[in-house]
Amino acid sequence: MRSGVLLAAAVLGLAITAARAAQDKQNFTIIERGRYLALLGDCAACHTEPGSGQAFAGGRPIETPFGTVLAPNITPDRDTGIGAWTDDEFVDALQKGVGRGGVHLYPAMPYTYYTRATREDVLAIRAYLATVAPVRHAVVSNQLPFPFDIRASMLAWNRLFFSPGRLAPTPAKSxxxxxxxxxxxxxxxxxxxxxxxxxxxxxxxxxxxxxxxxxxxxxxxxxxxxxxxxxxxxxxxxxxxxxxxxxxxxxxxxxxxxxxxxxxxxxxxxxxxxxxxxxxxxxxxxxxxxxxxxxxxxxxxxxxxxxxxxxxxxxxxxxxxxxxxxxxxxxxxxxxxxxxxxxxxxxxxxxxxxxxxxxxxxxxxxxxxxxxxxxxxxxxxxxxxxxxxxxxxxxxxxxxxxxxxxxxxxx
Ligand code: HEC
Ligand code: HEC
Ligand code: HEC
Missing domain, CATH: 1.10.760.10 (Cytochrome c-like domain)
Structure with a gap:
């Protein structure tokens, strides 16, 4: 009787370990894919200050026709990075150009292009970013002069120049x-x-x-x-x-x-x-x-x-x-x-x-x-x-x- 319980517990333990290993393997595959997709998107280009040694911690000035915008910290730090963001908030930043709390991002962040990426790909990038070293580094992105510092102006801009959404496949092409x-x-x-x-x-x-x-x-x-x-x-x-x-x-x-x-x-x-x-x-x-x-x-x-x-x-x-x-x-x-x-x-x-x-x-x-x-x-x-x-x-x-x-x- 007792040995039967022990055996059942052992079998259950093995099953849990196997399930966890399968889950780990799947997570690893997603993270690895996310790493590659982040490379395709060249996220590090803007979000890493050259020479800082702090990948994705932000601070690099990005030139726009209207002035400078600093790329923010996208490491998993909960206070100064994006560690506390939900998946949906992250997807909205890339696909809609809307940051946490409904903040309108400037197109110095290429959301006008990233909007074509699938939710699955965007979430793989998120899974990868969750594995990089969290860095405490507060960045104030908006360095633009008036009136461009008013983020709500991006609402009008988006209406004129932003066509959100995925690309429909062109069946006539390979x-x-x-x-x-x-x-x-x-x-x-x-x-x-x-x-x-x-x-x-x-x-x-x-x-x-x-x-x-x-x-x-x-x-x-x-x-x-x-x-x-x-x-x-x-x-x-x-x-x-x-x-x-x-x-x-x-x-x-x-x-x-x-x-x-x-x-x-x-x-x-x-x-x-x-x-x-x-x-x-x-x-x-x-x-x-x-x-x-x-x-x-x-x-x-x-x-x-x-x-x-x-x-x-x-x-x-x-x-x-x-x-x-x-x-x-x-x-x-x-x-x-x-x-x-x-x-x-x-x-x-x-x-x-x-x-x-x-x-x-x-x-x-x-x-x-x-x-x-x-x-x-x-x-x-x-x-x-x-x-x-x-x-x-x-x-x-x-x-x-x-x-x-x-x-x-x-x-
Ligand atoms: C950050 C800005 C930037 C991005 C992003 C960028 N390019 Fe370029 N590209 C340039 C500049 C600037 C040059 C000119 C370089 C030079 O004069 O040596 C160039 C040159 C080129 C050339 C050589 C053209 C020629 O006639 O010599 C090709 C091909 C090219 N880019 C393809 C691409 C492709 C494909 C992508 C996307 C995967 C891309 N570029 C993304 C800025 C960029
Ligand atoms: C010592 C060798 C050398 C001499 C002398 C030289 N060049 Fe170059 N040139 C290069 C190299 C190497 C590059 C590639 C660098 C790059 O664009 O990344 C280049 C690039 C260029 C390019 C850009 C081509 C492209 O694909 O973007 C132009 C234009 C050019 N040279 C014109 C000139 C002119 C005009 C002169 C004379 C006034 C000159 N070069 C003298 C070596 C030389
Ligand atoms: C050409 C430069 C550039 C590239 C490339 C870039 N970003 Fe950005 N990103 C920015 C800038 C600038 C901002 C800030 C925009 C603002 O404040 O309005 C930003 C904002 C963000 C935000 C919002 C963060 C916050 O705190 O509000 C996220 C999330 C983000 N980027 C993720 C990414 C990811 C993921 C990639 C790669 C797929 C990427 N970015 C590639 C420039 C860039």
Whole structure:
């Protein structure tokens, strides 16, 4: 009798242990998936102060057209982080842009994109965030000047520029394409940098992914546009760039170097391919500039400067050296509608992304000390119109303005 009870208790104990192990395994799978999804969403980019060593504890200033917003603490600390939030509150922050207590978030938090992520994916991110070290760090996000400091104004903004909700699958396209759409339009929020904004910071939806100035850089057209976009890139070229920050045509610097090292370099191969397949199916524009005449004075001066200062690395025909010095001929970034990044790279130089797949990011030297505004304008106008390239010339005034702006930037 007694031994029977003991046996039953032992069997029950084993059953509970097995159930707990299965539960642990399931939790582990969800947390691991959440870790990967947080990487796709690059949550750490904004929510971690660089150099602080305190992942997700907030405090990093995020530039908006209206002023600065500090990213808050999203560690599980109950008082200064999101430890006390319910699941629904967390889902609302990502899918609706509404924080705890009905607070309207600013779109400096990419909820306009994250809204496309499923509840299941959002809750997996939440499960992962619950496992990171809680940090006590109070952050006052709202540093905006009047009237933008009034959060209720976001109600009107959302009505104009925010279309909440999940994406309906496009049955005519492949599963890979649909996965790409889910990532590009959702968690990976590529359009936050690459889609032009209107004067209130909303996406110009008619100009989807067609290029935008961000943090003093130009994030180029990443549609399939033949000249300014990825028309000349294969799916493999796009995958290589996102995986390593380099390919036979371009090298990632500035905000894209950060995006690559922290996010896309760690994405699964299948997700990178899905993104590439989706981007290759985004229509480009039709209007393209005609090249400047070779005997244009700017072309002649620019050609001489190029031969002296640039051709050693980028080669005389602009072909570059794959993986080391980016190609300038046929490169969409060189023919961008907006020359912000080109002027910046020539004045300031650039350090390209270092990734496990391409560990030494080669550097471009700075020329601000050597070339005056007229010379910079000529050499950039030249590379935009040599070797079959064609793009509007860059004026001396534009270079002067950019030189002035750069002198006032901390980065
Ligand atoms: C581009 C920068 C950026 C990225 C990327 C980003 N956030 Fe944010 N997030 C912010 C900013 C800025 C705020 C504060 C907005 C405000 O105060 O209106 C914020 C607010 C939040 C809040 C509300 C917290 C609070 O205390 O009110 C949560 C939750 C959150 N983010 C989670 C995430 C998650 C999860 C990810 C990744 C999937 C993520 N964020 C990615 C910038 C970002
Ligand atoms: C934080 C802003 C930001 C985000 C987010 C971002 N990009 Fe970029 N991207 C840039 C900038 C800036 C450049 C230009 C970099 C340079 O000049 O070296 C760039 C360059 C690129 C290029 C190279 C284009 C060329 O012609 O050389 C590709 C391809 C690209 N991004 C794809 C993506 C994809 C896909 C995503 C989403 C998964 C993404 N980007 C997200 C800012 C961003
Ligand atoms: C010592 C070698 C070297 C010299 C000299 C050099 N570059 Fe570069 N350049 C690089 C490297 C390396 C990069 C990649 C850095 C990056 O953009 O991340 C680069 C990038 C660029 C880019 C950006 C391309 C892209 O894909 O975003 C432009 C434009 C450019 N160089 C133009 C010039 C011009 C114009 C000159 C002469 C005034 C010049 N370079 C001289 C090495 C060089």
């Amino acid at each position: 599963a890979e394409w649909n996965r790409g759409a889910y990532l590009v339009e959702g968690l990976a929020h590529c359009g936050m940098c690459h889609t032009p904004k209107n004067f209130l910071g909303g996406d110009e939806t008619s100009q989807h992914l067609k290029g935008n100035v961000v943090q003093g850089w130009y994030a180029p057209d990443i549609t399939d546009d033949a000249r300014r976009g990825l028309g000349g890139w294969s799916v493999d070229d796009i995958v290589a760039y996102l995986r390593s920050g380099h390919n036979r045509i371009a090298a990632a610097s500035g905000p894209m170097a950060e995006e690559v090292t922290r996010s896309s370099a760690q994405m699964d191969e299948s997700d990178l391919r899905a993104i590439a397949v989706y981007l290759k199916d985004q229509p480009g524009g039709e209007e393209h500039a005609a090249p400047l005449a070779v005997d244009d004075a700017r072309m002649r001066t620019g050609s001489a400067i190029y031969a002296d200062e640039c051709s050693a690395c980028h080669t005389p025909n602009g072909g570059g050296i794959a993986g080391l010095f980016p190609a300038l001929n046929g490169a969409p970034a060189v023919q961008s509608a907006d020359p912000t990044s080109l002027i910046r790279v020539v004045l300031q130089g650039a350090q390209s992304a270092a990734t496990p797949a391409a560990p030494t990011g080669p550097a471009m030297p700075q020329f601000a000390w050597l070339l005056d505004n007229a010379k910079v304008a000529s050499v950039i106008t030249y590379i935009r119109n040599a070797w079959g390239n064609a793009a509007p010339p860059v004026s001396i005034e534009r270079v002067a303005a950019e030189r002035h702006r750069l002198s006032r930037r901390a980065d």
